[in-house]
Amino acid sequence: MANNDVENGEEVFVDAAEEVCGMDLSTAMEEARLACSYFFNNRFEEARTLMRPWAHKSMYHGLGYGTFMYLQAIMTFDPKDIETAIETLKQSVEVCNRFRRKNTIGESLGKMVKKVDYNSFTKEEIHAELCYAECLLLRAVLTFMEDETLISFLKGGMKIRACYQSYKECWYILEGRDWSKDADKMHFESGVRMGVGAFNLMISQLPQKILKLLEFVGFSGNKSCQKSLGLSELERGFHLEGSLRRVLCALVLLGYHLIATYVLGTSEGDLVMAQTILDDHLKLYPNGAWFLFFAARLEYVKGNFDLAIEKYTTSLNSQNEWRQFHHLCYWELMWCCIMSAQFKEGEEYADKLLQESKWSKATYAYQKASCMCMRMDELTPAEKQELSETMRSIPGLKQRIAGKSLPVEKFAVKKSLRFFAQGERLCLSALELIYAWNGIKILAKKYENIEKIYSIIERELRRLEKIRADNRSEYYYDDYLLANLLKGSCLAYMNSPLQAEECFKFIVSNEKKIKEDTYLVPNALLELGLLLLRANDLEQSRIILEHAKNNYKGYSLESRLHFRVHATLNKISTLQKGSQSVGSNPMDSYPSISRSPSPCHSKTSGTTNGTGPHLKPTKNGKSISTHP
Structure with a gap:
């Protein structure tokens, strides 16, 4: 493509690449x-x-520069950093756009009726398309974080749609171009597989109500195979030795297998794959803070909390340049301490976060206070005063992030008010947080870990049962049923499914006695559904999960339950119907799948059709475990 300029009264045609950049593509990639x-x-x-x-x-x-500014923004959540990153990425998008293929109207119309000749694209044009997609995705995420207006949502949604279309074009380039003489193919391929894989993985994790919002900006599709296909493409990108974006494929895979699956409670991460990635990249970056962090996280999800603490400390001490990274380590160290019932140490890490981090001070304050509540009987008068002051500060610390109040902050505010309403005491507050953050599954990796927590729950239940009926507070059943939810969740992983079932059914049968903690009932139903799934009673499990999803609204941390219900229903659907066959093109639509009507809802669910970012499945699919 050529742009004209005027020099000495005559038109001069200058190649666009020469005009905008004096650095050749190979040198640019080498510097990246x-x-x-x-x-x-x-x-x-x-x-x-x-x-x-x-x-x-x-x-x-x-x-590269836009990515570094983006990482700084998401680690600090500082409005100034977010604004700087947005401006930087806006510039990055504009730079990439200068190098992209510019089609005439005739060429655009021609694409509808004949195959595009991707061999006619220059190397700069195909790499610009890929870089453009990557910059646009980062820019869209920051748009959602910028403010709470509908316009921001639509702008972000449209950018994600444009990003998706660019990745789609990149896929066609990868498939349709003759690469026999291009030594840089692996750099392009790793980027395409990373982007397409990440899209599949992201879409597969979203609950239906969020997908309905995305449909407004052009997304739709069947998600039955998206998770496995997304992981497959990311793994193919990771196995491209020497490729520029291989390390990014590795990070996405580690983030999914070691963090997302456990925070969302949607599935079990592939720890063998995570170990393979870490073994490989710790050879390349033996002192790298990021991979040391994930090595610690791997030990954490295995239930090796003492070893995880040791490795998080190593990651923490590996660098001092990005203090925000220290906060990630403090967060993880806090959870290691809480999960191993070291509540004093957990309180100290929560206090560090409260003093230093800007992300969510209300959350940090409540986590600190919840650890103190677990030590109520041993607190000094000065510590009790500190606890009261910390709880009193929480409502004033609540903020808006990504355009809305965080559910965990709303939960913290509600619990802080409850603390004073029932005589400056909370029941099993830190263990309640373990459940809320889907930590019971991690506790269950080692019997001694879950047994230690179970004994604390049993001790609290005995205390509550000793309270005479005429001395019980108005929140008595909230506390008693919470203890039963925690007890049942532990028993479910301690090979006592019948006793666990009794706990969950007891909660449901006493629903009307709950004053405030209405979230206990839908979560008890979720746990019942998971017990039935483990027992291979798929239909009854589906009925209970649909009931939990459709008949309870407006309770604390509702979205977290919906993520878990959504993932479990998908698993049940897959087990009941079997894998669906799809075409070879990852961007083509799948056949529609009819959904059975919910027995707990008078309306029937429709079929799902669409052209979401899909990938081809492997011919030999792995069997799916019934363990959620």
């Missing part, structure tokens, strides 16, 4: 690779300094 090496070896400022001078001219420098 070097910046990546700096970054994962804790030389963060050097990485940023290498990218900054050419960020307004070179697509790879623009992408």
